[in-house]
Amino acid sequence: MIYARIKAFVERLAPELVCERCVTDRLGVSAERTLGVVLHELAAQSEFERQIGPCALCGESTQAIRCKGR
Numbered sequence: 001m002i003y004a005r006i007k008a009f010v011e012r013l014a015p016e017l018v019c020e021r022c023v024t025d026r027l028g029v030s031a032e033r034t035l036g037v038v039l040h041e042l043a044a045q046s047e048f049e050r051q052i053g054p055c056a057l058c059g060e061s062t063q064a065i066r067c068k069g070r
């Protein structure tokens with residue numbers, strides 16, 4: 001399930017930010033709309049947050065998400 005894969009991916013990089021494009025690239029998420037929905041759901045949980053910032057993988061400052069937990 002793509003939701004679980006994205007969640008695990010962001011958690012693995014915690015507490016670093018990862019941008020939406022890197023999530024797409026690394027996980028091969030084909031539908032951008034799907035990614036948007038998943039990120040929206042993750043951001044609704046207290047341990048995740050979306051923010052503009054430098055991505056840990058590509059270094060670009062753009063819309064990104066991170067896991068605050070651990």
Ligand SMILES: [Zn+2]
Nearest residue numbers: 019022055058
């Ligand atoms: Zn990136």
